[in-house]
Amino acid sequence: xxxxxxxxxxxxxxxxxxxxxxxxxxxxxxxxxxxxxxxxxxxxxxxxxxxxxxxxxxxxxxxxxxxxxxxxxxxxxxxxxxxxxxxxxxxxxxxxxxxxxxxxxxxxxxxxxxxxxxxxxxxxxxxxxxx
Numbered sequence: 001x002x003x004x005x006x007x008x009x010x011x012x013x014x015x016x017x018x019x020x021x022x023x024x025x026x027x028x029x030x031x032x033x034x035x036x037x038x039x040x041x042x043x044x045x046x047x048x049x050x051x052x053x054x055x056x057x058x059x060x061x062x063x064x065x066x067x068x069x070x071x072x073x074x075x076x077x078x079x080x081x082x083x084x085x086x087x088x089x090x091x092x093x094x095x096x097x098x099x100x101x102x103x104x105x106x107x108x109x110x111x112x113x114x115x116x117x118x119x120x121x122x123x124x125x126x127x128x129x130x131x
Contacts, residue, residue, distance in 0.1 A: 004099075006092040008069035008076055013053030015076070015088070019044045022102045023090045025120075027110035030060055034075055038110065040090040041078055042099055049086055 007014040020042045031039035054070035055077065067077030078087040090096060103121035104110075116122060 002098045004088075004096075005094045006076070006088060007094065008053070008072055008074035008092065010069065010072035010074070012071040013051065013055055013069045013074075013076060015049055015051045017044050017049040017088055019048050020088065020099060022100050023096070024102050024105055025116075026105045027116075028106035029109050030064065031078075031106075032109075032111060034060070034066055035089075038104075039078070040101075041087040042090055043085040043087040045084055046086045049088070 002018065002020060004017050004020050005015065006017070021044065023040050023042045025038050025040050027038045055067045056070045056073075057065045057067050057079070059065045063081050065079045065081070066075060067079065068075050074092065075089055076092050077089065090099075093099075101118075101120055103123065104116055105123055105126055107116060107122045108124040110116070
């Protein structure tokens, strides 16, 4: 069973996650607004992640919320209330050993100032059968 740890920039929030699935890059407008670019995230079932410290959750739509450190405001998590999983922002992981990138989501919404040329699969939206 793979285990990964991570934390925010200031260290006030830490987490341990089991069973993280590989990393997806999301290019939707919401993720770009949140991070300043596209988001890289991986997910696991909610009961397989333990978080310590104060996380501030902000609803960004009727279904989606983002979790930030209450102290330094570093983005850490993404949650869709309709899914049994919690996504971890890959940049907050202490190590990504054992994980790899699977592809790009919502490329129809990507910014026109960059190109995607890494050869990974690209999807105009969210491919339900892959996630």
